[in-house]
Amino acid sequence: MSLSFFLKAYLRIAAIVVVVALVCALLFHGINSVRSQYWHEQASAPAMRWLAATPDPLSNYSWLPPRFDLRQSSPVSLGLSPVIQERLGYGQVVSVRSDAGRLAYVLLPDQSVLALTLEQPERDLALLNSILVRWHLDNVPARQRHTLAPELGDALGVQVHQIEKTEDLPDQNVLQRLNSSGLTLFEHDDGVLRALMRLSDGALVQLIMPPPFNPWEWPVLLLLTGLVGGVIALGLYLGLRFVDGNLRKVESVAIRIARGELGARVEAEDGALVSRLALSFNTMAEHIQRLVQVQQEMIHAVSHELRTPVARIRFGVQMIEPGTSQAVLEKQLSGIDGDIQELDELIDEILTYARLEQGGPVFTLREASVTDIVQQVVAEQKLIREGIEIESRFSEGSERWSISDVEPRYIHRAVQNLVGNAARYAAGRVQVSCHLDEDNCRIDVEDDGPGIPESEWEKVFTAFARLDDSRTRNSGGYGLGLSIVRRILYWHGGQAFVGRSEHLGGARFSLVWPRRKAPDGLS
Structure with missing residues (x-):
């Protein structure tokens, strides 16, 4: 796998993850904003309706206005928007966020609006309900409390019961706070807010609020999971479709x-x-x-x-x-x-x-001396090419780098084909030159014959090729020798090419290949 492809795939996946995370965050915030608004209105609705149903609540509950900024005014005086006024007209309790916390509104029978300020909505609402419950329970005989307490709880949307057993008492810290104030709020192990109050006759009453607002309810998690799963499924579908499309092309x-x-x-x-x-x-x-x-x-x-x-x-x-x-x-x-x-x-x-x-012969490259192979070919050709002067020349330093990774039999065949071909067309002289260095091997075979026209240089390596000059079938051969030479060099990772001999004036054939095989080798 190429680095560029990996980086592109990584950046695309990272971009998708970022987009999905942003969408989930925005969706989570948007949904919970609506849910939070709904929860606060539902939580404050029982108490606000209780106050609205009470004749002259500001006078009957005179101790509420200073503590909760309870006030009664017209919608215009309170600066309520048309939407809020319309909702109040439908009999709804409206809760809005403000700098002081949250404001709860309810419409009274005389079309005025009762407003209540909750600085800490959950705690202040629990405190308001507790004060109302304690006030009403204190104003009835003890024998009626068992009947009134559940009725108050149902009306205020809470649970109210009198503590009669020692094991129902909260821990000592809560009791100590109760002794100093007569009413205290505490959070139970289940996270639900509770209130413990002492009545005038010493009886203890506990009020349990509804569960607090939880932004991680299972419907929200299910929706986010569905969204992430849908995006992953869509991305997987598009990716597989893209791959499938390319595979279908193949x-x-x-x-x-x-x-x-x-x-x-x-x-x-x-x-x-x-x-x-x-x-x-x-x-x-x-x-x-x-x-x-x-x-x-x-x-x-x-x-x-x-x-x-x-x-x-x-x-x-x-x-x-x-x-x-x-x-x-x-x-x-x-x-x-x-x-x-x-x-x-x-x-x-x-x-x-x-x-x-x-597909090439089945052979393994191994170390062998190129100079020894060239000398052997020259010696063999001298014996069978009478009348032709065949000489070998080695550049300075060639002996040092003569060991190369080759298949000796095939390199011998390639050099033999070139020398034999040159001797066949030479006027009287053939020269074989070796140029070896650390990286490459090069063998040049030159003759003093008529040479090959430049327009035919590539054609001579074609199987069964025929030229129109002296290098024809009349001189012998089948037109396969040079094709074999080129393929041998190909399987050695090199090339064979032809040119004009500047020294002798005839043709010059050259073999060039890497002195050492690639790390993965050729076989």
Whole structure:
């Protein structure tokens, strides 16, 4: 996996995570703003309706206005918006946020508005309910409290009960605060706010408020989980759809190639997830197309190349008749033997070329001396190329770097093909030069023959190629030698190319390959 692809994928995922987090935060805040508004109105509604149902609440509960800023006024005087006035007209209790905390409003029968200030909404509301409960319980006989307490609790939306058992008492700290004030608020282990009050006759009454507002209720969590899951599912769907689309491109091209459209290729944008697959597939397709093309060319060329020696053998066999003199018979048999040798050499060349073209030979590169291989080839060619001066030259320092990672047999074959080819067309001289350094190996084979026109330089490496000058079939060969040389160098990670010899004036063939194989090796 490339670093650029990893960074792009990482940034995209990070961007999605940030967007999802922001959406969840905004959604969480928005939902809980509405829920909080609803909770405060529902929590304060029983007490506000109780006060609204009481005749002249400011006088009957004269101790409430100083503590809770309880006041009665017209909607206009209180500066209420039309929306709040409309809601009050529907009989709703409205709670709004203010600088002092929260303000609760309720509409009285005379169309005035009763306003109550809660600086700490939950605690002040618990304190208000406790004061109302204590005041009413203190004003009835003790025998009526068991009946009145539940009624007050139902009306105020709380639970009210008298403590009669020691085990129902809260801890000592709460009791100490109760002794000093007669009414105290405390939070139970379940997080619910409670009030403990002492009546005038010493009886203890406990008031339990509704559960506090919880922003992490399960419907909210379920909604956020659904949102995150939906975004993940959408992202996964889009990602898989993108990958599937690219894979379908490869599949479509594979089907076209199977139908015979060998020129079909996968078009993939840079940085795409399957760009490497597309590149490998296109490389494979090009290789297959090339192999098929080479196979077709070989079928046509081989049929042509085999026709001549086979025709000569047939003609030679037909010329052998009973009564033919021994000298004529030996001549005919010698010609047939030469044609058979030619066929054998041609088959060897074809098989070698086929192995190199169809994925390369199975060999392992190993350390060998390039200079020794060159000297061996030169010595062998001197023996069979009489009349041609063949010399080898090594640049300064070549012996130091002569050890290279090669397959000696194939490098020997490549150099032998070039030297033999040069000797075949040379006027009288062939020069083999080695230039070896720390990184590369280079072998140049030059001759003083007619050379090769520049327009034909690439053609000479084509299998069964024929030139129109002196380098033709009349001079021998089958047109496979240079093709074999190029493929040998290809499997060594190098190149073979042709040029003009500045020193001798003829052709110059060069072999260049890395002195050491790549870390992953070639095999």
